[in-house]
Amino acid sequence: MLKNLNTKQKIIGLSSSIMILFMIYGFISGKSFSLIINDSEYIENTVVPEIIHLSKFEKYILDMQLSISNAIIENNFDKIGEAKEYFNKASIEMSVIQELFKNNSNELKNIKNLELLAKNLFTEGENIANKFIVTENKNIILEQSIEAYSEHLHHFENEIEKEIQKVENNLKSNVNEIIALSKDSLFEGIVLLVIGVLIGFTVSVVIIKQISKSLDSFKLGLLGFFAYLNRESNTTELLEDSSKDEFGQMAKVVNENIIKTKAGI
Structure with missing residues (x-):
């Protein structure tokens, strides 16, 4: 949820x-x-x-x-x-x-x-x-x-x-x-x-974990995309963008650029 x-x-x-x-x-x-x-x-x-x-x-x-x-x-x-x-x-x-x-x-x-x-x-x-x-x-x-x-x-x-x-x-x-x-x-x-x-602590921990997980996923995906742009890698994967938070929105923007870049290369 x-x-x-x-x-x-x-x-x-x-x-x-x-x-x-x-x-x-x-x-x-x-x-x-x-x-x-x-x-x-x-x-x-x-x-x-x-x-x-x-x-x-x-x-x-x-x-x-x-x-x-x-x-x-x-x-x-x-x-x-x-x-x-x-x-x-x-x-x-x-x-x-x-x-x-x-x-x-x-x-x-x-x-x-x-x-x-x-x-x-x-x-x-x-x-x-x-x-x-x-x-x-x-x-x-x-x-x-x-x-x-x-x-x-x-x-x-x-x-x-x-x-x-x-x-x-x-x-x-x-x-x-x-x-x-x-x-x-x-x-x-x-x-x-x-x-x-307890509720505040529990929910805060969950939120922090989700933010940390989304940030790590976004970071790895973005680094992979840069490696692809710099010819350090022959392929790149789309970022995980199923999340509805800000990281999911940014991942969608990056994915659109990955798709455009792949199409242009």
Whole structure:
């Protein structure tokens, strides 16, 4: 096949083959980079904010619980108001969290359950603190209520830790996917680079051999023709002109002159 091409066409063909390989690599890499960008944006815009706001929500609820405990310990109504402020801050965080999870119906149910648990914790803690402050027999209030409240608080902590763990696992999964895509893209690039080098080297060797062979054949034929012209030889053979490259074209020109010269002698 290469024999039917001239040198320019061979070089263009070689360059085109290598270019096609790089285009394929560019297409594959483009898809990989697109997925990496999508995952990165998802992490930046969704997963990280989820972790941040869930953690802040948990912190405000725990601060709320601490204020309720201080209200009981200090017999202080102001601490109940402080607990209310923390609960309001937690509610703001919860609104943001629900917006982040709005496209995930299953997790949104869990988030709303957390909201309900937090609301019940505040209501229950507020009632306990109010009763404790105004009641003279405080031990009875504590004995009846604190144990149940502690269980509810523990349940809340377990549930929110589960949600945070899910989000963290989601983050790890996306990061691992980005790493895997990056490795795959690098591997594909190396493979295509090696293939390109091998193709380029192989085709270059073939082209060089063909050019060298054509040049040697042309040289021998031309020397034979000159020997015939100088009466150093009684005969001369036509040059090999079957090649479609420049040497084949030159050989045809020389052959025409050989034929004319033979006819004129």
